[in-house]
Amino acid sequence: SEYVVWGSNGPMPVNRPVGCLPGVFRYANPQNRTHVTEKPLQLMRDLVKICVPGGRILDPFCGAGTTVLAAKLEGYEAVGIEVTDAYYKLGSDRVRFALEAHTEAEETAR
Structure with missing residues (x-):
């Protein structure tokens, strides 16, 4: 569990x-994870809905970048921070x- x-x-x-x-x-x-702790996109799309519509x-x-992608797809502003250069590039490209x-x-x- 997480x-x-x-x-x-x-x-x-x-x-x-x-x-x-x-x-x-x-x-x-x-199934095809980019990151070892990557979450399902639909899960994150459901979770971001706790925020007020149009929120950040x-x-x-x-x-x-799953949370950032989910937020953008649901109409929110999103800011992501990643310390690892390789994951920053992978996540940015994915989004x-x-x-x-x-x-x-x-x-x-x-």
């Missing part, structure tokens, strides 16, 4: 426009290529 910790800048308003997340998520691990998400341990493909798919669908 744990996710999240925090906020200040108290969380009671009337936030988001619901509560379930206590447990069950997803299969990614910080991932201080970015690795393969850029995935977002380009997503944009092309949306344009084709129109």
